[in-house]
Amino acid sequence: MRHHIILLSLLVVLLSATTWVTSLGKVGIYTTFSYGDLLYSAWAHFRMVFVAVIIASAIGVPLGILVTRPGLEKLALPVIGGASVGQSIPSLAVIAIMAPMLGFGLQSAIVALAIYGILPIVRNAYASIKAIDPAIIEAARGMGLTRMQIARKIEVPLARPVIMAGIRISTVITVGTAELAVLVGGTGLGKITLTGVFAREALIILQGAAPTAAMAITLGFLLERVEQWMTPRGMKMANHVS
Amino acid sequence: MIRLDKVTKVYPDGTEAVREVSFSVEKGELCVLLGPSGCGKTTTMKMINCLIPVTSGTIFIDGVDNTSMNENALRRNIGYAIQDVGLFPHMTVGENIATVPVLKGWPKAKQIQRARELLGLLRMDPYEFMDKYPRELSGGQRQRVGVARALGADPPVLLMDEPFGAIDPITRVDLQNELLKVQQEIRKTIIFVTHDIYEAIKMGDKIALMNEGRLVQYAPPADLLFRPKDEFVASFVGTDRALKGLQLIRTQEVMRRDAPTVNLDETVAIAKERMKQERTNWLAVIDAEERFAGWIGSADLEKGDKVKGVMTTSVVTASRNAVLSEALSLMLTSGLNVLAIVDSSNRLEGVVTFESIQASLKEAVYVEPSP
Numbered sequence: 001m002r003h004h005i006i007l008l009s010l011l012v013v014l015l016s017a018t019t020w021v022t023s024l025g026k027v028g029i030y031t032t033f034s035y036g037d038l039l040y041s042a043w044a045h046f047r048m049v050f051v052a053v054i055i056a057s058a059i060g061v062p063l064g065i066l067v068t069r070p071g072l073e074k075l076a077l078p079v080i081g082g083a084s085v086g087q088s089i090p091s092l093a094v095i096a097i098m099a100p101m102l103g104f105g106l107q108s109a110i111v112a113l114a115i116y117g118i119l120p121i122v123r124n125a126y127a128s129i130k131a132i133d134p135a136i137i138e139a140a141r142g143m144g145l146t147r148m149q150i151a152r153k154i155e156v157p158l159a160r161p162v163i164m165a166g167i168r169i170s171t172v173i174t175v176g177t178a179e180l181a182v183l184v185g186g187t188g189l190g191k192i193t194l195t196g197v198f199a200r201e202a203l204i205i206l207q208g209a210a211p212t213a214a215m216a217i218t219l220g221f222l223l224e225r226v227e228q229w230m231t232p233r234g235m236k237m238a239n240h241v242s
Numbered sequence: 243m244i245r246l247d248k249v250t251k252v253y254p255d256g257t258e259a260v261r262e263v264s265f266s267v268e269k270g271e272l273c274v275l276l277g278p279s280g281c282g283k284t285t286t287m288k289m290i291n292c293l294i295p296v297t298s299g300t301i302f303i304d305g306v307d308n309t310s311m312n313e314n315a316l317r318r319n320i321g322y323a324i325q326d327v328g329l330f331p332h333m334t335v336g337e338n339i340a341t342v343p344v345l346k347g348w349p350k351a352k353q354i355q356r357a358r359e360l361l362g363l364l365r366m367d368p369y370e371f372m373d374k375y376p377r378e379l380s381g382g383q384r385q386r387v388g389v390a391r392a393l394g395a396d397p398p399v400l401l402m403d404e405p406f407g408a409i410d411p412i413t414r415v416d417l418q419n420e421l422l423k424v425q426q427e428i429r430k431t432i433i434f435v436t437h438d439i440y441e442a443i444k445m446g447d448k449i450a451l452m453n454e455g456r457l458v459q460y461a462p463p464a465d466l467l468f469r470p471k472d473e474f475v476a477s478f479v480g481t482d483r484a485l486k487g488l489q490l491i492r493t494q495e496v497m498r499r500d501a502p503t504v505n506l507d508e509t510v511a512i513a514k515e516r517m518k519q520e521r522t523n524w525l526a527v528i529d530a531e532e533r534f535a536g537w538i539g540s541a542d543l544e545k546g547d548k549v550k551g552v553m554t555t556s557v558v559t560a561s562r563n564a565v566l567s568e569a570l571s572l573m574l575t576s577g578l579n580v581l582a583i584v585d586s587s588n589r590l591e592g593v594v595t596f597e598s599i600q601a602s603l604k605e606a607v608y609v610e611p612s613p
Binding site for chain 2: 141232
């Protein structure tokens with residue numbers, strides 16, 4: 001509950017800051033961006049993040065699960081290790097590498113975001129399956145559930161919330177990383193922030209950064225709800241107890 | 243029902259986990275696989291439902307080679323309960339128990355009815371527990387649900403891998419008694435793995451003692467205790483085998499049914515007369531409904547004229563199903579050398595004395611050696 005109040009107040013502060021700067025009309029010699037510009041950029045930003053996270057999930061979830069399967073376990077170390085190392089590379093570097101490889105433009109921005117966003121998704125998908133108590137799987141096998149039945153009836157429901165958490169973390173990170181997309185020809189709120197940076201005008205930076213932060217908080221909150229909704233009832237109680 | 247014929251398991255790395263093990267378990271028998279850790283008992287059990295493939299040898303279930311059957315169909319007809327239970331945390335108790343019935347496509351109503359029935363059998367209130375989740379249960383309750391789930395589709399065979407290994411000693415005794423009681427009713431063929439000799443003696447109709455992958459002795463508990471085949475068995479059984487043997491015998495087998503009694507409301511003179519007749523120095527005191535009330539000894543006779551006034555009231559009793567070790571323990575702590583055996587409404591069924599316990603053990607130790 002407290003957690004909700006903090007998030008909500010933060011959101012109010014960020015949105016008020018945005019509104020305030022926008023209503024100023026002029027900062028020093030620069031004109032502030034209009035509400036129309038803001039909405040357009042925010043929407044573009046969201047779309048870019050959305051597409052990138054969808055791509056990252058479509059690749060990351062199956063990949064993370066696949067390396068837990070017998071026979072493919074050997075690939076777990078390179079994949080998960082690679083993901084961890086990959087995440088330690090600064091996002092700016094990932095985006096910078098993409099541009100010369102794929103050319104400037106929205107696609108290259110989205111690919112860079114997807115690659116960077118895939119890492120927490122793979123890791124969580126892998127951990128979600130590995131975290132299942134082996135006794136549960138042994139009991140299921142011993143009772144005669146087929147491999148498919150174990151996956152569908154046991155592993156997926158138990159892994160779902162953890163997988164979803166990976167997608168949430170990835171989304172929140174990608175909203176931030178997407179600020180840099182404009183450097184390689186993408187769009188989004190980064191355009192406003194960077195304009196402020198080049199103009200050396202803190203308030204214009206704020207005009208781009210504040211709504212970005214607000215978007216990250218909002219999406220994080222919404223996806224957390226989805227995560228809770230996906231958590232089977234019997235598992236939710238564990239969270240309340242412990 | 244289950245027959246192992248020279249079953250051997252060698253792992254790819256060359257470890258020989260089980261070597262040429264042969265034995266058979268009759269229908270309705272509870273066979274304990276006993277041995278120190280790493281002796282191959284769990285491996286042997288898991289080969290029965292093909293969780294571990296055999297390297298050589300054959301396992302017959304009802305005369306059919308188990309590798310010739312569809313693996314999953316086979317497992318659905320063999321109940322499976324393990325030490326860590328492995329209840330599905332996202333399913334209710336009812337759904338957990340109905341796992342195999344669902345796989346077998348039973349109609350919904352029958353699934354629910356069966357789950358309720360099994361909870362009742364294991365002394366859990368179906369109305370309270372059907373819709374609970376595993377996390378809301380205590381360790382002992384989870385274990386019960388695990389057993390209920392293994393019995394879900396009424397399989398003729400049950401495999402249990404240290405099913406009570408991870409719970410506290412008091413609950414464990416409860417569950418052991420419960421399983422024995424349930425087994426009286428359902429008469430399944432059970433393979434029960436444990437490393438605990440007390441548990442083995444208590445639970446097993448027969449015990450297969452294993453060591454280093456080999457079957458050392460396969461015999462009823464009394465034979466294992468009193469006629470060990472070799473040094474290993476003797477040392478595994480321990481030097482206190484007579485005390486362990488007390489676990490094998492139930493009070494109903496040694497109790498004296500025509501125990502001398504006197505009614506609460508009678509006079510001391512009558513009690514004295516009866517002691518003389520019976521040539522004993524104690525009588526069990528019962529009330530008008532034959533319920534056990536206490537004892538009267540020859541020393542008490544001088545203290546008054548009514549039995550009620552001079553008797554020693556006692557609530558220390560045991561049931562006819564209690565084993566002698568429990569009975570003996572009660573006698574030692576109560577300081578009396580007789581113990582009243584009563585039924586569920588406290589009516590006196592008989593008495594157990596030190597002499598009768600001693601005599602029964604002598605009998606067990608000096609059984610005629612089998613040819």
